[in-house]
Amino acid sequence: MSVEPVDDNRKLFAIRKSFNFDKSFFVDRTSFLSKCQAVEEMTDVRWQLEMRQKRIPTKRDPAQWGMHVIVHSRTQIECEASFEIAGEENSVLKCYNGIVGQNGVKIGTDEFILHEDLMGKKSGFFENKKTKITVKVSFCFTSKAEEELNAPAKVIQPSDFAKRLQAHGPKDFKFFANNEFIEVHKSFLSLESSVFAAMFENQNFKETQTGEMHITDFGLGIVKAATDFCYGEDITSYMDMHGSLAADIYLFADKYDMKNLKASIEDYYSKKLTAYNVANILTAADKVNSVDLKAKCVNFVQCLPKKEKRSFLYHANLDPILRGLFF
Template identity: 50%
Template structure:
């Protein structure tokens, strides 16, 4: 397997971790599994290191420790791994392996990494202060450009840099009240983004204009906070990756005619559709007449076999009957 990196090929993502394992693990147990490790750069990917003692396939009197990396990922990944076991006596053990990690949980590794008796011998020098140091270097890539584009993190952010520069200038003079939570914002920003709220604040007959507050009862505090962050040019992709919450962002944008937010939502999810979120996104896009996103969802669903299309359609409980029939 060759992992290459250039503008025309798949990107490479590398992480290097050191594991210090107590000697009694190898004398008292037959296996070791590390804590779950997160992987910055590839979304929703985590991994663990496993070592397992087993009898040699060729010489049944010998025992070896195998070493493996267990990867949890939402999509198949190409994986290259270097294992390095340090020794104070220059008996360093270095080996590597590669393979395809299937979607879900999968592992690759080396069955006979180090012979047990040799590992345990004091003069081999593998244990310092009764701990063995194992360094693992993993290099991942997606198996297709389509997967790379889908799962690579992207930001949900305004392009207007000036809103960041003005964020901390002057006292915030308007607030949203959500239950017991008060969320402050500059009136200038909220009226710039929402002509609906701007009209309220220009009319003295509205209580919002009199109090400088707006009570929100149909959206949670987390949604309103994310909307305010967006108004200030901050990245809200952390909530966009949760479809149930993301849908509320779109509904809020539609209710208060926040065209920038609605447009950014459509652009974001046109790149982030999956079999598991497309039903929810289609329902929301249809409800608020987000035409570009709606058509993108329809085309995306039509790529699946008929049974999967029907499963998606039946899962869309609020979808218009005629639209649902397109997928039957």
């Protein structure tokens, strides 16, 4: 018989938080819910501590205090939580674990400690009528692939913008959309878009003469995201869960030949495809004839488990030609 170690190179994300409670809390109240807190480096994962006194169906049943961490996550993750209540002379420590697959899943127990054991005169849990409850929670993704998919990524210029941002004058061009406008520097647009560069060099264009351009096929938010990118800002926040905003930014970048922006979005979604966003990204890639990104989208769908693929094809908003790629 042999025992071989198994390497697990998944990253562990750990947090530790302590809460101080007055003894009167356990007399006057029956529940506590902490503020929702983020987990650093884990996209869309939040947690909070819940304490609740279990109701007593009959007077014979003793009251119990339950301890849980409530985990909010869009992605399936593994979670391990430990709870400790400690005073001057006594402490209780218990650990629990589970897999979280949807928002609001609880990890813990309804029966952490009896109320009478906690509040007894000689319980030893209180020092100067105060006790401390410490929760330690560790999270990890269920696979290395899920970890890589959810790793922080940016949609930002690869270039050094320090020189570009030096010695530029006032903004000299306006984009209008939805009865609102934003102001930009023509020089910045020209560096990122061959279409705008050609427009600004030709005095016959109305937009060049007036210093204004009215956009009717994209919202102002899309235009702002594209111009923010020109200024070297990180526009990852526009890469929404379903990819609809990102798809429109991608189409805008294609229309105005913003090669750096297109390449950055393609690179981002080559690593960040999910069942939620792949339909919108595939549709956009098809419209701009991006062979590589389209192929990655198709391969992603083809590799989905049979049940997930069936669900995707049932719900996805795809035109008949794109849908036909999967049959």
